[in-house]
Amino acid sequence: MAEQFTKSMARNIYYGGGFFFFLLLIGLTVDTMLDLPKRDHRENITIAVAQGKKHWEDNNCIGCHSLLGEGAYFAPELGNVFQRRGGGDEETFKQFLISWMGVQPLPIPGRRKMPQFHLSKQEINELAEFLIWTSRINNNDWPPNIEG
Amino acid sequence: MKYTSQQVAKPYFVFALILFVGQILFGLAMGAQYISGDFLFPYIPFNVARMVHTNLLIVWLLFGFMGAAYYLVPEESNTELHSPLLARISFWVFAAAGVATILGYLLVPYSRLAEITYNDLLPTMGREFLEQPTITKIGIVIVCLAFVYNIGMTILKGRKTVINMVLITGLIGLAVFFLFSFYNPSNLVLDKYFWWWVVHLWVEGVWELILGAILAFVLIKVTGVDREVIEKWLYVVIALALISGLIGMGHHYYWIGPGKYWLWMGSIFSALEPVPFFMMVMFAFKVVKQRRHEHKNQVATLWALGTAVMAFLGAGIWGFIHTLAPVNYYTHGSQLTAAHGHLAFFGAYAMIVMTIISYAMPILRGRPQGNPRTAQRLEKFAFWTMCISMIGITLALTAAGAGQIALQRLPEAGKALSFMNTQEKLIPFYWVREVFGLVFFVGLIAYLSSFFVGKTDKLANA
Numbered sequence: 088m089a090e091q092f093t094k095s096m097a098r099n100i101y102y103g104g105g106f107f108f109f110l111l112l113i114g115l116t117v118d119t120m121l122d123l124p125k126r127d128h129r130e131n132i133t134i135a136v137a138q139g140k141k142h143w144e145d146n147n148c149i150g151c152h153s154l155l156g157e158g159a160y161f162a163p164e165l166g167n168v169f170q171r172r173g174g175g176d177e178e179t180f181k182q183f184l185i186s187w188m189g190v191q192p193l194p195i196p197g198r199r200k201m202p203q204f205h206l207s208k209q210e211i212n213e214l215a216e217f218l219i220w221t222s223r224i225n226n227n228d229w230p231p232n233i234e235g
Numbered sequence: 236m237k238y239t240s241q242q243v244a245k246p247y248f249v250f251a252l253i254l255f256v257g258q259i260l261f262g263l264a265m266g267a268q269y270i271s272g273d274f275l276f277p278y279i280p281f282n283v284a285r286m287v288h289t290n291l292l293i294v295w296l297l298f299g300f301m302g303a304a305y306y307l308v309p310e311e312s313n314t315e316l317h318s319p320l321l322a323r324i325s326f327w328v329f330a331a332a333g334v335a336t337i338l339g340y341l342l343v344p345y346s347r348l349a350e351i352t353y354n355d356l357l358p359t360m361g362r363e364f365l366e367q368p369t370i371t372k373i374g375i376v377i378v379c380l381a382f383v384y385n386i387g388m389t390i391l392k393g394r395k396t397v398i399n400m401v402l403i404t405g406l407i408g409l410a411v412f413f414l415f416s417f418y419n420p421s422n423l424v425l426d427k428y429f430w431w432w433v434v435h436l437w438v439e440g441v442w443e444l445i446l447g448a449i450l451a452f453v454l455i456k457v458t459g460v461d462r463e464v465i466e467k468w469l470y471v472v473i474a475l476a477l478i479s480g481l482i483g484m485g486h487h488y489y490w491i492g493p494g495k496y497w498l499w500m501g502s503i504f505s506a507l508e509p510v511p512f513f514m515m516v517m518f519a520f521k522v523v524k525q526r527r528h529e530h531k532n533q534v535a536t537l538w539a540l541g542t543a544v545m546a547f548l549g550a551g552i553w554g555f556i557h558t559l560a561p562v563n564y565y566t567h568g569s570q571l572t573a574a575h576g577h578l579a580f581f582g583a584y585a586m587i588v589m590t591i592i593s594y595a596m597p598i599l600r601g602r603p604q605g606n607p608r609t610a611q612r613l614e615k616f617a618f619w620t621m622c623i624s625m626i627g628i629t630l631a632l633t634a635a636g637a638g639q640i641a642l643q644r645l646p647e648a649g650k651a652l653s654f655m656n657t658q659e660k661l662i663p664f665y666w667v668r669e670v671f672g673l674v675f676f677v678g679l680i681a682y683l684s685s686f687f688v689g690k691t692d693k694l695a696n697a
């Protein structure tokens with residue numbers, strides 16, 4: 088590095104730059120927080136949706152699946168499973184999920200396995216509510232197609 | 236070794252490496268499940284193996300960072316550690332909490348673990364990388380506080396070198412951002428938004444300060460180059476890391492709910508994130524070229540250079556590949572993400588921990604000029620085996636990711652293959668990954684063996 092560029096100049100860029108961009112991040116975060124209610128439709132987070140998120144976490148579904156593209160890559164994306172497996176119809180999807188959860192693990196040799204979680208019908212309905220709410224988040228139209 | 240209290244670093248290093256072995260064994264188990272879903276099912280379902288794999292990774296890296304700090308801060312500060320006793324107690328607390336948590340994952344169903352640890356009182360479990368029971372998270376906070384206090388007091392009473400200040404800033408940041416793991420609202424979008432304040436602000440933020448500080452310390456020691464020069468470089472690297480990385484977090488906000496401007500803000504700033512990693516490569520090679528003496532611990536220098544290069548490949552190149560929003564639209568959450576995650580975590584953080592271990596362990600074992608020749612030769616073999624096989628793993632996953640995108644993501648609905656059908660087509664790539672994983676394991680065993688060979692040699696420093 089050129090001799091004119093001294094250590095104290097480098098230090099000032101570090102402190103100044105770090106501080107400035109951290110403040111900018113806070114500013115953008117505040118702006119995002121104001122914008123999000125329009126995009127996440129939080130008015131639709133019912134008790135059932137909140138309970139569904141809890142079952143999702145308590146059973147570590149994210150350890151195999153991705154949700155909005157984050158998580159594990161071992162099993163299908165579930166952010167749009169409401170469209171894929173329910174065709175966008177709530178009743179159809181709930182029926183699907185109840186039977187799906189009931190028949191796991193599928194007895195197909197060699198195929199990746201999803202465990203049996205022994206959830207009640209109500210718990211599965213709440214999971215379905217959570218996945219339906221999730222599928223309606225405005226997330227800039229990801230994934231590219233129905234397969235997730 | 237200048238101060239006897241530096242010895243507290245030793246158990247941290249040893250335990251880190253033991254956990255590393257566990258991490259790889261569970262990685263290999265998952266690799267097998269990718270090929271045959273029946274492997275170990277239902278005893279160890281994939282999600283359990285994954286928690287164990289990633290949590291062991293994080294915990295062994297934390298042990299490594301702590302060991303590094305306990306070793307280098309007294310030496311940099313020119314004083315004994317504030318409290319070696321506190322360091323030894325926190326070691327045992329952290330080790331016990333870590334082992335108990337891993338056993339919890341393995342022995343009871345996850346929902347049962349949530350129940351017996353009273354997750355309902357403050358639900359924080361069940362999110363990627365943050366699967367630990369709330370009580371474990373509280374334990375981690377306490378251990379981190381004790382650690383930062385101990386290191387901070389040592390620096391306060393001693394010399395405040397640039398390396399010390401950068402390291403402690405990174406460590407405080409690590410502890411502070413971990414607090415976001417306690418925020419888990421029922422709104423998934425808010426949950427995800429602040430989840431990244433732990434994960435991204437760690438690996439692409441404050442951990443880079445820790446990485447830079449450790450690398451600078453080892454380079455000063457093995458090359459004897461003037462501190463002033465190295466400190467200037469360190470400032471440049473971490474300045475660029477923060478300037479690009481803070482807003483670069485936007486590359487995680489494309490598809491989880493936040494608004495459209497993150498698409499271009501995230502793209503522009505994260506596209507700059509490779510720059511500090513590239514500077515690190517330049518800096519490491521330049522400093523080694525200008526070295527003032529030949530340190531007999533050659534393999535430590537190799538690790539230091541290797542860290543810079545592999546971090547640049549994993550974080551810089553493989554990060555850049557998928558960071559622009561129009562590309563990420565197709566690559567998001569694919570095997571390409573896993574390819575990048577592996578090379579970046581290994582190249583930057585696993586390797587910096589092995590760098591400091593390679594430099595410090597011989598000294599802690601009474602070999603100031605490094606290990607005997609045969610041990611160093613074996614360690615070099617281990618270095619190359621692990622690096623090359625990790626690149627092999629990365630290339631296999633990159634190919635799998637490209638295949639996944641071509642079959643499942645790019646075609647329009649109706650023509651695209653389903654997730655499961657796509658995965659079946661990718662099995663050959665998963666075999667390649669698994670074979671390289673086994674080679675990696677051989678490298679790891681060679682690495683561990685290098686600690687035990689050559690005792691009868693003439694010591695390199697004799």
Ligand code: HEM
Nearest residue numbers: 159160161262263265266572573576577580581585672675
């Ligand atoms: C050597 C053999 C290894 C194998 C076979 C292996 C295999 C795996 C597998 C199958 C996953 C889960 C991917 C998924 O969600 O579908 C995973 C995740 C992960 N592994 Fe490994 N692994 C190995 C070594 C390592 C090493 C050495 C590191 C880092 C130092 C590492 C870091 C990670 C990380 C960070 C994740 C999470 C990735 C993400 O969320 O994108 N692994 N590994």
Ligand code: HEM
Nearest residue numbers: 157438486508550554555557558567568572576579580583
């Ligand atoms: C040493 C530093 C880094 C480490 C350890 C690291 C690790 C990771 C890991 C583990 C993930 C997966 C997270 C998940 O499971 O959801 C990830 C995602 C990602 N990383 Fe990095 N990373 C580093 C640096 C970078 C850099 C410098 C860039 C950009 C140039 C980058 C770009 C990305 C992107 C775009 C994703 C999202 C992938 C997706 O959409 O699925 N990373 N990183």
